[in-house]
């Protein structure tokens with residue numbers, strides 16, 4: 001990977017290939033019908049005595065049961081993925097059947113497929129995401145394991161494929177423990193399973209594994225390339241942006257890397273929410289052609305201001321979970337689903353910005369944001385209570401951060417990398433988060449580092465005082481705060497504007513969350529109570545009035561665009577398993593507060 005050139009410790013970089021912009025490579029899709037079987041006691045992963053699995057449950061993955069039973073009709077197997085129920089992937093198992101709705105644990109998946117592999121080619125099997133951890137076998141051979149439910153991973157399978165009847169088996173375990181990122185308790189649905197596309201990607205023996213094309217500053221386009229394969233070193237690399245008539249060549253060094261800088265042509269258009277111009281770029285090397293679509297823009301801060309392409313911008317945003325609209329979502333973010341969600345933000349709310357909470361969203365969402373012109377905050381699930389004093393947890397978080405940045409740093413839309421959300425302050429947490437912020441600066445110095453923080457509150461004086469006093473602020477470019485005054489606090493909505501906010505730092509402050517719940521259709525015009533549309537609308541009016549008086553206030557992403565599944569929210573008749581802070585219901589029904597925010601954004605410069 002390119003980043004290996006930097007000072008980042010190798011242990012936090014992804015093990016496997018980067019396969020940058022893999023979603024644009026020609027592929028054989030392995031989506032569609034897969035069979036599946038539960039394994040609640042994890043018999044297929046370890047025997048009931050704790051050692052290797054026994055014969056009867058011998059790794060669901062290792063044995064081709066159909067073949068083995070034909071060879072020995074008396075062979076005993078207590079599972080059979082060739083005759084298990086079928087579901088269509090990607091999705092989460094929670095919609096596979098009614099019994100699977102609340103299953104947490106290990107599920108085995110199997111796909112049989114044919115493929116024509118040619119000599120001299122290399123093949124990779126790539127997973128967009130499997131939540132939370134996945135172990136993968138091809139034709140009985142173990143390929144490896146990946147932990148983390150929101151980043152892509154790939155295994156090379158060159159030499160392992162057959163023309164017919166390949167058997168790909170994946171054990172996906174949704175269970176998190178004390179060292180996991182995110183921790184076991186969150187405020188969203190886990191969506192265990194293979195939730196993003198699975199592809200067989202074929203490349204030449206020497207191919208472009210990683211490439212990064214971006215504006216280094218307003219005047220300079222920078223390109224980094226990393227080849228992989230027998231011809232990687234001393235190779236000729238051709239870089240092209242046909243629409244700008246740019247064509248350059250470079251030669252890779254002994255490690256297969258090459259870089260170049262060139263002036264940004266005056267005719268190159270800026271990427272911005274008002275004009276999200278993307279250019280096709282092409283890198284040809286070693287018989288491979290790598291393609292991506294990139295936008296040219298800069299993002300920076302100047303004291304308390306945020307500058308896009310050198311000009312101040314106020315971020316009018318909304319927070320979004322990766323969950324499609326609909327009564328029974330399964331977390332399969334198709335391009336249509338992504339456009340439906342982001343369209344509500346861009347066209348409905350007049351937003352120029354989305355906070356993609358609380359984990360790296362799918363590549364589909366980021367491509368849609370690039371094309372539609374929405375500035376993106378992208379985050380890793382360092383959420384609430386992580387084992388901040390545990391070096392294993394830190395290594396997992398650092399790896400996840402590196403995987404996110406390596407996957408997405410060609411996306412113009414992304415302006416902010418967030419290293420976490422609402423993490424309780426402690427010396428261990430401060431050191432943990434500081435390390436993550438430092439990693440961002442190594443992996444991608446062209447973007448801003450942020451995190452969603454909490455503020456301190458003092459009620460001893462005549463008015464409440466809320467102060468941005470998190471020591472982590474010193475390590476961030478942009479501070480952000482989650483604030484629920486009047487929803488989780490006892491403040492009366494009419495008194496919100498009396499709160500005094502102190503922001504001692506000379507940096508921009510975003511409100512990464514403000515929000516209140518409402519059940520769509522629940523009206524209480526006379527005396528609005530919590531969960532009525534009127535209360536939520538009034539919460540937005542009063543909160544927006546309060547924010548307007550806060551120093552360094554440069555943007556906001558209220559919580560949240562759409563009602564989303566959360567097992568923590570079980571109030572019957574109101575929540576029924578949904579967090580109701582959406583501006584629209586799960587099916588897209590708009591609540592009154594939607595218009596309050598849309599009108600404010602329409603007027604706000």
Ligand code: GCB
Pocket residue numbers: 187358421422482513559579581
């Ligand atoms: C928060 C969390 C978010 C929750 C939200 C809520 O502060 O960051 O994940 O869903 O509050 O609704 O309580």
